[in-house]
Amino acid sequence: xxxxxxxxxxxxxxxxxxxxxxxxxxxxxxxxxxxxxxxxxxxxxxxxxxxxxxxxxxxxxxxxxxxxxxxxxxxxxxxxxxxxxxxxxxxxxxxxxxxxxxxxxxxxxxxxxxxxxxxxxxxxxxxxxxxxxxxxxxxxxxxxxxxxxxxxxxxxxxxxxxxxxxxxxx
Amino acid sequence: xxxxxxxxxxxxxxxxxxxxxxxxxxxxxxxxxxxxxxxxxxxxxxxxxxxxxxxxxxxxxxxxxxxxxxxxxxxxxxxxxxxxxxxx
Numbered sequence: 001x002x003x004x005x006x007x008x009x010x011x012x013x014x015x016x017x018x019x020x021x022x023x024x025x026x027x028x029x030x031x032x033x034x035x036x037x038x039x040x041x042x043x044x045x046x047x048x049x050x051x052x053x054x055x056x057x058x059x060x061x062x063x064x065x066x067x068x069x070x071x072x073x074x075x076x077x078x079x080x081x082x083x084x085x086x087x088x089x090x091x092x093x094x095x096x097x098x099x100x101x102x103x104x105x106x107x108x109x110x111x112x113x114x115x116x117x118x119x120x121x122x123x124x125x126x127x128x129x130x131x132x133x134x135x136x137x138x139x140x141x142x143x144x145x146x147x148x149x150x151x152x153x154x155x156x157x158x159x160x161x162x163x164x165x166x167x168x169x170x
Numbered sequence: 171x172x173x174x175x176x177x178x179x180x181x182x183x184x185x186x187x188x189x190x191x192x193x194x195x196x197x198x199x200x201x202x203x204x205x206x207x208x209x210x211x212x213x214x215x216x217x218x219x220x221x222x223x224x225x226x227x228x229x230x231x232x233x234x235x236x237x238x239x240x241x242x243x244x245x246x247x248x249x250x251x252x253x254x255x256x257x258x
Contacts, residue, residue: 011249011252014237017254048253048257050256146180
């Protein structure tokens with residue numbers, strides 16, 4: 001019954017329910033199979049024979065099987081193997097080391113503050129001798145903007161040293 | 171004392187050991203029952219048992235076998251069905 005050329009239907013596996021032809025019989029229990037199914041050795045228990053037979057020589061190639069199936073009315077489509085694309089590797093962003101700016105900024109600030117202090121004192125002494133009224137008011141406004149307690153104390157002492165030049169603010 | 175909603179037996183109790191070397195009770199939901207063949211009632215193989223939010227993230231091949239009527243009928247019932255169809 002299970003001879004070369006017998007049409008069968010596969011009952012097991014992912015090819016189950018598809019038609020095939022016995023191409024060779026290596027053992028009593030196994031058979032090589034081809035057609036709508038992958039070409040492979042299969043247990044006879046997993047095949048259900050049909051009434052039809054096909055004239056095929058032992059060990060026929062895949063091409064002859066396709067041509068014989070066309071006569072029966074069954075078309076076999078040849079599928080091309082998909083080329084597996086390699087996944088693109090995501091390039092990790094390189095972490096650039098952050099430049100240490102914070103201590104430099106503080107040093108710069110201190111340097112900027114120091115000349116300001118000296119300049120204001122110099123301005124007071126120069127302006128005080130020439131034009132006391134206008135200069136002192138402007139100076140005091142500038143002092144208030146930049147002010148800290150230390151600055152105020154120092155400037156009050158400076159003002160006290162020159163009492164004649166500084167007018168009393170009303 | 172556990173709160174009222176934790177007393178139901180639809181939750182399972184799990185003892186968990188914390189990094190602070192304390193054992194603590196956690197309440198977890200139970201997994202669904204095993205899938206069965208729709209014709210003979212046998213337990214199906216190759217079907218995962220997990221809560222819906224986990225099943226959603228699983229690939230298709232891990233949830234059912236790659237066979238016609240996979241996940242619905244057992245292998246015996248599918249073979250029987252194909253034989254009966256071909257003999258007609």
